[in-house]
Amino acid sequence: MSGEDESAYFVPVVVSDGREILDRAGKRSLVFDTVFHPSINDRGSKDADYRTFITEIALERIEEKSGLVLGREISTPNISSKGPLTPRTVLVPYFPSNDTQSSITGKPLVEEIDSKPAVTTTAEQTPQWRRDSPGEKGVKGRIIVEVPKLTRTLHSQSTLDIEPNRIILHIPGVYALDIPLDNSGGDHEIDVNEARAQWIVEDKKLVVTW
Incomplete structure (x- = not known):
């Protein structure tokens, strides 16, 4: 390269x-x-x-x-996509500059790191999570995920995928969480353009609001 x-x-x-x-x-x-x-x-x-x-x-x-094994003989047909492209919004949690909730900055989306993360064979767990009252004015929904094992190193490898009716969190080797949201009971569908994710280090929690 x-x-x-x-x-x-x-x-x-x-x-x-x-x-x-x-x-x-x-x-x-x-x-x-x-x-x-x-x-x-x-x-x-x-x-x-x-x-x-x-x-x-x-x-x-x-x-x-x-879990598939893919070949590396790649062809690129002259089409825009294989099947229809559906709208999709992906959020990566903000990385705090220190261990407080009040000071949080975003990490570069493409960055240099010191070394590759260590390979782990530990089975990924489903972290505890709950829906909480919105609390703040203008906030329609809030989900709190307990992430006591999340570290700064793991954070750089973590992804959070927020869809209108679904939240997917993946922290490689540690946590895997897929939350389908049932809006039939009066819950608010997530506005992916307004959704926010915050890692509160001192509380060991990930908070998603929309």
Whole structure:
């Protein structure tokens, strides 16, 4: 990658669940959405090696999520997408600059890190969570997730996917949480454009509001 050390380069990506579709020939295809920050587009359009690097990241994350083993013979048909693209908003929790709730700043979405995270074989747990009263004016809903094992190192690898009726949290090797939200009981559907996520370090909690 133009002389850069790939082992010290981390690119966040969120991978959707696989879904089956029928292509124009009537053949079944398994489709995954991989969501990257748009800041990679400029370099990817000019640097073939970087495009290959990003493609490899996508394949590795799909393999990690699905358990599939994918080949590396890649073709790119002249189509915009395999099946319809559905609206999707992905939020990555803000990273606090210190251990207080009041001082929180966002981390760069593409950043250099010292080394690769240690590989772990620990089974991922489902963290405890609850719905809480909105509290603040203008807040329609609030979910609190207990994350006592979340650290600064793990935070850089964590993803939070917020959809209108679903919240998915993944902290590799530690936590996996998928919350389907039933709005039939009067709960408010999440406005993904207004949703916010906050890691409160001192309380060891992740708070999602909308």
